[in-house]
Amino acid sequence: MIAQTDSIKALAVERARALGAGDVRVVDAREDDQSRDRMRESFERGDLRTWGYDDAYARAAADPQRILAGARSIICIAVPYATQEPARPPLHGRVSNYAWSRDYHTRMRELLSRVAADVDRAAGAAVTAIACDTKPIAERAFAARAGLGWIGKHTNLISPALGSFVFLGEIVTTLALEPDAPVRKSCGSCARCIDGCPTGALRGDYTIDATRCIADLTQRTDPIPREMRALIGDWTWGCDICQLVCPPTQNAGEQGSQAFVPYDAATAAPALTELLQLRSGEFKRRYARTAMGWRGAAVLRRNAAIGLGNALDRSAIPALSASLESDPHPMVRGAAAWALGRMASPQAIDALRARRTIETDPTVQEEISAALL
Numbered sequence: 001m002i003a004q005t006d007s008i009k010a011l012a013v014e015r016a017r018a019l020g021a022g023d024v025r026v027v028d029a030r031e032d033d034q035s036r037d038r039m040r041e042s043f044e045r046g047d048l049r050t051w052g053y054d055d056a057y058a059r060a061a062a063d064p065q066r067i068l069a070g071a072r073s074i075i076c077i078a079v080p081y082a083t084q085e086p087a088r089p090p091l092h093g094r095v096s097n098y099a100w101s102r103d104y105h106t107r108m109r110e111l112l113s114r115v116a117a118d119v120d121r122a123a124g125a126a127v128t129a130i131a132c133d134t135k136p137i138a139e140r141a142f143a144a145r146a147g148l149g150w151i152g153k154h155t156n157l158i159s160p161a162l163g164s165f166v167f168l169g170e171i172v173t174t175l176a177l178e179p180d181a182p183v184r185k186s187c188g189s190c191a192r193c194i195d196g197c198p199t200g201a202l203r204g205d206y207t208i209d210a211t212r213c214i215a216d217l218t219q220r221t222d223p224i225p226r227e228m229r230a231l232i233g234d235w236t237w238g239c240d241i242c243q244l245v246c247p248p249t250q251n252a253g254e255q256g257s258q259a260f261v262p263y264d265a266a267t268a269a270p271a272l273t274e275l276l277q278l279r280s281g282e283f284k285r286r287y288a289r290t291a292m293g294w295r296g297a298a299v300l301r302r303n304a305a306i307g308l309g310n311a312l313d314r315s316a317i318p319a320l321s322a323s324l325e326s327d328p329h330p331m332v333r334g335a336a337a338w339a340l341g342r343m344a345s346p347q348a349i350d351a352l353r354a355r356r357t358i359e360t361d362p363t364v365q366e367e368i369s370a371a372l373l
């Protein structure tokens with residue numbers, strides 16, 4: 001049986017690499033107490049309160065048995081995705097590199113299912129279950145224990161060879177595969193991600209207040225807290241700053257394959273005044289196939305308004321005024337009001353005053369009042 005599991009591990013590694021994995025390692029599937037405790041502490045602090053994670057989630061995410069009863073090993077897979085950022089003209093938003101090509105959930109599922117099917121076939125039985133992002137499993141902790149890399153102060157897993165721009169995926173199996181050794185590395189005295197984070201989300205002790213992270217803020221479906229809006233800068237979706245400044249990630253370079261190159265400049269660097277007009281037809285055509293497609297068009301329009309408010313370019317006032325006047329979603333009208341308040345030019349003030357007399361939604365009324373203060 002040992003010879004058989006050795007050859008199954010080698011098969012899984014070879015197949016995953018052939019399908020785009022940059023590294024593949026195995027960890028035993030025992031419950032990860034350290035990760036459970038760290039998650040609990042994080043949830044108690046409220047770091048993930050926008051996600052509704054709780055104690056039950058921490059217990060489940062630390063225990064691979066919840067994914068597959070009888071689990072004995074996890075094949076942890078890292079797929080590099082960094083490719084070159086396209087040029088961004090003024091008034092164009094910035095999109096995190098994980099979201100500017102085909103949705104990674106779909107790709108990772110394809111890769112993981114194909115490798116898992118090969119493992120099942122070699123074992124002569126169904127011995128696997130796959131996970132990527134959406135299932136309760138502490139992906140970074142298991143990846144680190146498997147030896148794919150170490151968890152950095154920006155809280156992402158850093159592979160010594162690939163950097164941190166890697167997606168993680170797991171094949172949980174009932175087979176007892178030979179585990180790999182963890183990487184003995186840490187960030188040492190480096191603090192570049194902490195200094196670089198525009199919102200102060202990173203504490204420096206390998207924890208994050210995710211409610212301050214731009215990646216979280218730009219995918220909220222409720223209004224972004226007012227005090228955080230200016231800190232978002234030109235990010236339309238996600239944020240890469242803490243990784244772009246990270247030395248091992250810089251040294252790794254752009255190792256994403258052609259498949260991760262942006263669909264087009266409009267997806268990776270959208271013109272914000274156009275994004276402000278985004279309706280469901282164009283949304284489905286352009287964004288639904290990416291990882292920024294899951295929160296809907298109004299969230300992207302809201303983010304465009306915030307980006308324009310931060311650009312402080314008065315040429316955007318007509319577009320913002322039109323949004324304030326006629327966007328069907330109060331959250332977007334509210335963000336447009338905020339952006340116009342940032343401009344504070346006579347034209348922007350006029351638009352706010354005009355809308356104040358006819359706006360019926362109390363949340364937008366409140367945004368207009370705050371913008372006029």
Ligand code: B12
Pocket residue numbers: 034035038039042048051096097098132133134135136137138139140141151154155156157158164165166167168169206207208210213215216237238239240242
């Ligand atoms: C919720 C979530 C978010 C939230 C919260 C992020 C966070 N840091 O917790 C938000 C929306 C902010 C987010 C942002 C991003 N995310 Co996200 N996210 C997730 C998700 C779904 C759950 C993470 C979670 O449970 N967080 C709760 C915390 C407390 O637990 P944890 O992150 O699992 O890990 C902690 C424990 O493992 C513990 N720990 C355990 N043992 C040890 C040992 C040591 C020594 C140390 C120091 C720590 C430690 O420390 C870890 C860090 O706090 C995972 C997928 C998954 N199922 O894991 C993807 C995931 C973590 N995200 C991912 C990505 C790509 C991103 C972004 C880069 C996207 C972007 N560019 O906008 C950013 C990165 C922002 C950042 N600095 O973290 C990747 C990370 C890949 C990688 N290389 O690490 C994942 C794994 C998805 C995937 N399958 O590839 N994400």
Ligand code: SF4
Pocket residue numbers: 154196197198199200201202208212213214215238239240241242243
């Ligand atoms: S992704 Fe951006 S906002 Fe989030 S921790 Fe990193 S630098 Fe800060």
Ligand code: SF4
Pocket residue numbers: 152153154155186187189190191192193194242245246247248
């Ligand atoms: S920037 Fe420095 S401290 Fe932050 S994760 Fe990278 S190596 Fe670690």
